[in-house]
């Protein structure tokens with residue numbers, strides 16, 4: 524068991540706003556989970572096809588859900604709808620959504636909607652380069668966690684992805700030691716919540732087959748959130764295979 528109480532590492536792919544039905548089918552033909560615990564987060568229109576293509580090999584997640592239960596919110600998808608289409612997970616509070624204006628309060632509402640709909644949330648937290656350079660990385664992440672603490676207390680199945688914003692899509696990953704330090708701090712912070720010690724922490728930010736093993740060897744890191752490298756089925760399958768081999772000895 525990983526320290527988070529999760530059996531094995533979790534490898535989450537995040538396609539962001541990429542893909543097509545054709546790409547999904549070709550990707551699924553090539554993808555080999557290698558026995559890893561895998562979640563692929565696809566754009567909303569591809570959820571149903573991804574569930575069909577990946578049945579028995581990976582769970583499917585979406586990348587965001589509405590803060591509302593439903594109703595007059597044009598263009599939004601509720602957590603219940605995502606669950607109805609077969610999603611088991613949703614990313615919440617990704618830095619790209621936060622940069623587009625999602626506030627801490629809106630992230631908390633999404634987390635709550637996701638849990639109410641039976642989706643397992645993958646909550647993203649992380650500091651910007653300016654915040655890290657100002658020595659405020661820990662403080663920033665603690666504030667993001669503090670803003671959702673009351674909701675998190677009711678969602679012990681949540682996965683938290685530590686994703687330094689400066690490492691996302693830049694090819695510049697955090698060092699395994701820095702990621703481990705931040706993951707430990709996240710674990711310490713959430714362990715104060717009821718059942719918080721069950722929450723596993725993932726690392727995200729330019730993770731790929733070249734650096735996955737090093738991150739996964741860190742005892743506080745229970746998996747990876749993989750963006751760009753998840754678009755290539757072969758590359759992503761290699762990350763999955765590494766996750767099975769890289770579990771720290773307990």
Ligand code: PGA
Nearest residue numbers: 691692728729749750751
């Ligand atoms: P990246 O994205 O792996 O392309 O850096 C990670 C993410 O945004 O989840």
